[in-house]
Amino acid sequence: MAKQYGPAHQSARCTVCNHPSHSDIDRALIDGVPLRTLAATHGLSVSALFRHTKHLQHQLDLHQRQVDRSQITQFLDKLELLEFRLDRLFHKAEESHSFHVSLGCLQESFRVLSLWERVRHSLEDRS
């Protein structure tokens, strides 16, 4: 069996991660309560709390990444809906020979297309 390393393995052995009130401790750490105060309140050592701040950072990073991803997904969904509506409007306008509206749809479609391009570029920059 392969040995496990990294934050998940470290948090399994961490006394703070396994502490019954670890969510209160995490909140206090985020609020900037001094390690010495927390150590005294929860019967922990300052060094254990200090080591735990790295696990907390890892969790915060994961959470931030999840938030980012869901915001991007929501944005892309809206963009897709916009594209769909524009396409539908374009076809209706063409059927009723409203060439001004058709042209407007094409112009808006072009803007949506350049927005897709910008999103794609910014996603590439992130990775």
Ligand SMILES: [Zn+2]
């Ligand atoms: Zn920990």
